[in-house]
Amino acid sequence: MTFSDVVEAxxxxxxxxxxxxxxxxxxxLREERREEIYQNFxxxxxxxxxxxxxFSSNIDELKQLIEE
Known part of the structure; x- marks a missing residue:
């Protein structure tokens, strides 16, 4: 069954x-999101x-860590 078949149904x-x-x-969708969060955890x-x-409290260092 295709997506369009589902939509029509x-x-x-x-x-x-x-x-x-x-x-x-x-x-x-909530369950999938919870599972994704749990996997990331x-x-x-x-x-x-x-x-x-x-970890860092220095904003410039945090920006650099994000870019890595």
Whole structure:
């Protein structure tokens, strides 16, 4: 099934069904974002354990670290 097939199928649904799909999509997007945040957190923990993280309170140094 292609994306356009899905769009056409959604168009034919009732308002109640469309709202349910909207709620489901919002939930799926939240879950995916949470998983992404969790994966980034785990990667940061590994970097911290390997002493790969760099910290600074100097704004110029922070800018340079971001560019690296």
């Amino acid at each position: 959604i168009k034919s649904l009732s308002n109640e069904e469309k709202l349910e799909i909207q709620l489901l999509l919002q939930q799926y 785990q990667a940061a923990q590994v970097e911290q354990q390997n002493s790969e993280l760099k």
